[in-house]
Amino acid sequence: MNVHNAAQEEEIVEMSYAEAIRDALDIALTTDERVVLMGEDIGVYGGAFQVTGDLVHKHGADRVLDTPISELGGAGVAVGAAATGLRPVFEFQFSDFAMLAMEQICNQAAKMRYMLGGAVSVPLVMRFPAGSGTGAAAQHSQSLEAWLGHVPGLKVVQPSTPRDAKGMLLRALEDPDPVMVFEHKLLYKTKGMVPTGHYTTSLDKAEIRRQGTDVTIVASSVMVQRSLEAAEFLAGDGISAEVIDLRSVRPIDRHTIVESVKKTTRLICVYEGVKTLGVGAEISAMVAESEAFDFLDAPIIRLGGAEAPMPYNPDLEKAAVPQVDNIVSSASQLCRGQL
Amino acid sequence: MPTEVIMPKVDMDMEAGTIAAWHIQEGDPVQKGDALFDIETDKAAMEVESPASGTLRQVRAQAGETVKIGDRIAWILADGESLEVLQREPAPRPEENTAASGPPREALPVSTPVTDAAAITTERKRATPLARRMAKAAGIDISAVAGSGPRGRVTRKDVEAAKSVASTASAPVRADAATNASKDRLDSLGIDYEVVPVDRMRATVAERLSASKATVPHFYLEADCRLDKLLAFRAEINKSLEGSGSVRISINDLLVKASAMALMAVPEANASWAGDEILRYRDANISVAVSVEGGLMTPVVRQAQSKSLLAISNEIAGLAERARAGKLASNAYQGGSFAISNLGMYGVKAFSAIINPPESMILAVGMATRQFVENDDGAPVAATVLSVRLSCDHRVVDGVSGARWLGEWQRLVENPFLLALGTS
Structure with a gap:
């Protein structure tokens, strides 16, 4: 069940991130009768962010199920369905609403295999439209990947490109355990080249998006694109930044990060979740504990979300999460020995 | 309970100390506060007092030997205490392994040296982990390297600068390649000379002043x-x-x-x-x-x-x-x-x-x-x-x-x- 062959990978076309996810769901519904989609308004309405689109018309209302406005109930049905043989993909309208379903995610899905001595597994995929930047205010703009990343028994990923969004979703559907997929809302309309057939992308490997020698920038989700833009600016300033797309929050690809830091001697973690106790905090600690410690030539820097509820005011919302400017100035000061 | 005698940290940059001489011989009685042994650092020799009264046992570093800070060098047994307690202890780790694991050395209690506590609490030199490692590998005293980073932090660049200075200006500091090369050269020229070994004070003077002249x-x-x-x-x-x-x-x-x-x-x-x-x-x-x-x-x-x-x-x-x-x-x-x-x-x-x-x-x-x-x-x-x-x-x-x-x-x-x- 590892990497499916690339036989069907005849073509590579441009798609948006949302289209790539829909393509993955379409392939899964077509090729595996155990796959069912569940979520609020994912049927005729096509999903809060139009990700499922017209899949209900193609695959029918018994494969693409509209669930009532009860995240806890819907998640419970999905967990039960997964435990008893189906391959459900549950969509939250906003990742923030996952808090209503924490019991099912953290206490049931994450622990069932362990508590039943391996007799049962929960091959569940959950999708979480996440992040700020859409003017959706404090209760609809959070980045909660660190919350779920704290729970053993879950896998937590944050694809940052259309290609990864599709490949990681198809890989998640093959996984015997619950996989939580955080999709940044600002990414849905971004475009990229995506193979049309079935392929999978591993759920535990970070990806070096740009090679560099002076500083390692580990970024996740939408911060990957911002870090790449920052790296371009920095290059003009004589600073060579290596940008790592974290991709997986649990497990974290320690090896890729540690090796990069050993090469560049400097580390910046860029993430949208609240800075304190966030994903970057974990990466910083992990590097400090690793053999890369002896290679550090500067303090480790975290650029994370503000210690505040996400503001509604668009200027404040922008200021509350790292932007390209912040990354450029931090990396530049770090490499010039000013931090 | 027997009392450990360990190598104290008496100088802020000190990583190891050399036993210059023992004042008390193995098996002899000692009173708390008596001069127990002399240690020699880069700059000075000083007496270390006995941390307890009793009999000196299991001395495992003789005069002239160098011991890492915090390593035990002997035991002091009070009257009636025996070595049996000590036999059950695991063998000491070889000196090379000390960095691998275990509690931090500085956390160990040290016996009281005859020196002001102020010297021990002097602030540690700021340096990045990379700079420390490079300096150690190059045999450079990091405290003598001028730091260009915030709050005087020494970074890779500073150590590299100090290294290039050390390798040109103070070649005699390190006795290996550079010296051998010049000896070969003198030999090939048929010039008569005498070899004077570099002691630690001379090495410290050489390194410190080379770094000063190059960076200040x-x-x-x-x-x-x-x-x-x-x-x-x-x-x-x-x-x-x-x-x-x-x-x-x-x-x-x-x-x-x-x-x-x-x-x-x-x-x-x-x-x-x-x-x-x-x-x-x-x-x-x-x-x-x-x-x-x-x-x-x-x-x-x-x-x-x-x-x-x-x-x-x-x-x-x-x-x-x-x-x-x-x-x-x-x-x-x-x-x-x-x-x-x-x-x-x-x-x-x-x-x-x-x-x-x-x-x-x-x-x-x-x-x-x-x-x-x-x-x-x-x-x-x-x-x-x-x-x-x-x-x-x-x-x-x-x-x-x-x-x-x-x-x-x-x-x-x-x-x-x-x-x-x-x-x-």
């Missing part, structure tokens, strides 16, 4: 002072001291006092470079260069501005004696903000001294000479003239502040009664 921007100010009044002043003081049993005041004592007062008058010159800030001292802590067997030591006269000439004189004599005996505690030669070095007695007319960081000035005192100078009426008169040269760290001291300091110093030396007046 020196500039020099020179002045001639009329010394006649000071000589007369000194003669009168010493005459008054005759028969009192007190030491005689030296010219150097007077120059130290003048330096202290000048530092108080020009506070911007009494400071150290700390990377992104300057630390300005509230006292005049003056290092006095003392030549010792195999090198030099710079004991510090603290708060010299508020000490009398007699107190300064006695203190310098005591410090010099301890330095020559190799018994100077590390805090006695640290913390200076200014240094004075006098080669006049060797007939040197004038010289330029190298600053010893973190000090930012050093005054090189040459020989006093008899010269004809013009008096107020334009007639030549014979006078005693002293040439001095002040080295300044331009990161801290500008030309004008250095000149103001030197001017004030000259005024004090030429009007020596001011030295007795003291600082207001």
